[in-house]
Amino acid sequence: MLSIGAIIAFAVFKTSLxxxxxxxxxxxxxxxxxxxxxxxFIEWPSSAFNDAHSPxxxxxxxxxxxxxxxxxxxxxxxxxxxxxxxxxxxxxLDLGQCHAAFFPDDSxxxxxxxxxxxxxxxxxxxxxxxxxxxxGGTLALVTxxxxxxxxxxxxxxxxxxxxxxxxxxxxxxxxxxSP
Numbered sequence: 001m002l003s004i005g006a007i008i009a010f011a012v013f014k015t016s017l018x019x020x021x022x023x024x025x026x027x028x029x030x031x032x033x034x035x036x037x038x039x040x041f042i043e044w045p046s047s048a049f050n051d052a053h054s055p056x057x058x059x060x061x062x063x064x065x066x067x068x069x070x071x072x073x074x075x076x077x078x079x080x081x082x083x084x085x086x087x088x089x090x091x092x093l094d095l096g097q098c099h100a101a102f103f104p105d106d107s108x109x110x111x112x113x114x115x116x117x118x119x120x121x122x123x124x125x126x127x128x129x130x131x132x133x134x135x136g137g138t139l140a141l142v143t144x145x146x147x148x149x150x151x152x153x154x155x156x157x158x159x160x161x162x163x164x165x166x167x168x169x170x171x172x173x174x175x176x177x178s179p
Contacts, residue, residue: 028069030148031141035126036073041165044099049120056081059088059098062107100124121159133175151175
C-alpha cells in the first residue's frame with residue numbers, strides 16, 4: 001500500500017505535469033483522483049454498508065459533465081469494495097445512498113440543506129472551497145497556486161462516524177477540532 005505522502009505527491013505531480021503541458025488532466029480529474037486516494041485513508045462504520053460485498057457509492061452532484069471526471073474511478077476497488085459512481089440531481093435526499101458526495105462549486109444544489117440532512121449520516125461530504133467545510137462539510141479539495149490542497153473538518157467527520165487516518169490528518173489543513 002502506498003503511503004499517504006506518496007499519494008498526495010502523485011496528485012501534486014500530476015497537477016504540475018498538467019501545468020507544464022506534458023499531460024492535461026483537468027482540475028476536476030485531479031480532484032476526482034485525489035478524492036479516491038484520500039478515501040482510502042478514511043474508515044466508514046460497517047453499518048454504512050448492507051454487507052461485506054456492498055459497493056462504495058461515490059456520488060457527484062450536478063450535470064453529466066461533472067460526473068465524467070469521476071468515471072475512471074468507477075469499478076476500481078476502494079478498501080476491498082468496488083466503486084460505483086452515481087450522479088445526483090434534484091432531490092438531495094438521494095444523497096443518503098452515498099458513501100462520499102462531491103459538491104462542485106457550480107452545482108445548483110442546496111448545499112446547506114444537503115449538509116443538514118447528512119449531518120450524522122456516514123457520508124464523506126466533499127466540496128471545492130474552504131467555505132464548504134465552514135458550512136459543515138467534511139472535506140474541501142481546493143486549488144491554490146496550481147496545486148490541489150485539502151482541508152478536513154474533524155468535528156464533521158466525527159459526526160458522520162468517519163475515522164480519518166492520522167497520516168491523512170498530518171497532511172491536511174484541519175479545522176473543527178485539534179486532531
